[in-house]
Amino acid sequence: xxxVTQSSRYLVKRTGEKVFLECVQDMDHENMFWYxxxxxxxxxxxxxxxxxxxxxxxxIPEGYSVSREKKERFSLILESASTNQTSMYLCATxxxxxxxxxxxxxxxxxxxx
Amino acid sequence: xxxxxxxxxxxxVQEGKNLTINCTSSKTLYGLYWYKxxxxxxxxxxxxxxxxxxxxxxxxxxxxLDEKKQQSSLHITASQPSHAGIYLCGAIGSGSGxxxxxxxxxxxxxxxxx
Numbered sequence: 504x505x506x507v508t509q510s511s512r513y514l515v516k517r518t519g520e521k522v523f524l525e526c527v528q529d530m531d532h533e534n535m536f537w538y539x540x541x542x543x544x545x546x547x548x549x550x551x552x553x554x555x556x557x558x559x560x561x562x563i564p565e566g567y568s569v570s571r572e573k574k575e576r577f578s579l580i581l582e583s584a585s586t587n588q589t590s591m592y593l594c595a596t597x598x599x600x601x602x603x604x605x606x607x608x609x610x611x612x613x614x615x616x
Numbered sequence: 617x618x619x620x621x622x623x624x625x626x627x628x629v630q631e632g633k634n635l636t637i638n639c640t641s642s643k644t645l646y647g648l649y650w651y652k653x654x655x656x657x658x659x660x661x662x663x664x665x666x667x668x669x670x671x672x673x674x675x676x677x678x679x680x681l682d683e684k685k686q687q688s689s690l691h692i693t694a695s696q697p698s699h700a701g702i703y704l705c706g707a708i709g710s711g712s713g714x715x716x717x718x719x720x721x722x723x724x725x726x727x728x729x730x
Contacts (some may be wrong), residue, residue: 546720593658607659
């Protein structure tokens with residue numbers, strides 16, 4: 504059974520704190536993605552990684568960084584959290600090639616106060 | 617850049633009724649994904665379509681990709697309250713290569729009244 508897990512379902516942090524969101528997959532997928540979802544804006548890609556230690560910016564990378572030291576784990580880092588980063592964060596994974604399905608984790612709802 | 621437009625944005629139907637959600641792309645679709653999302657939760661993969669004219673079904677949900685590969689429809693037969701949620705279409709962006717980077721439509725919110 505496909506499994507993508509995220510470290511927290513709900514998280515509350517203060518402005519200026521460093522925040523780590525972690526995503527783990529057990530499907531041996533090469534590609535991993537971080538999206539944020541906001542009402543009226545839909546899903547927007549923050550960063551993605553197509554291999555260990557490889558990363559590429561998505562559409563809205565400002566204020567975020569990522570780390571992929573192991574194939575199964577992809578971390579999203581908010582260096583200094585701000586209130587405009589309050590959002591639902593979704594991790595996804597996908598195998599290599601156009602025929603592969605893409606699976607999502609349960610999401611982390613982050614509130615920055 | 618490629619965009620996906622879903623219609624309608626929201627839908628309220630009586631239990632037992634059929635319904636259709638559409639997803640239209642500004643460019644040719646190389647892979648079209650349908651997801652369902654319950655409020656506050658992650659996306660559940662429903663189906664993926666790749667070939668023009670392809671049709672797939674899962675329980676009472678059927679999705680089709682048109683021959684020109686620029687539009688997909690999701691049809692629910694005899695809707696039930698369990699079908700309620702947000703339906704999103706996603707597509708492999710035209711410049712994404714093999715990485716699978718997806719772009720998404722805005723979503724269609726479905727309510728099913730008992």
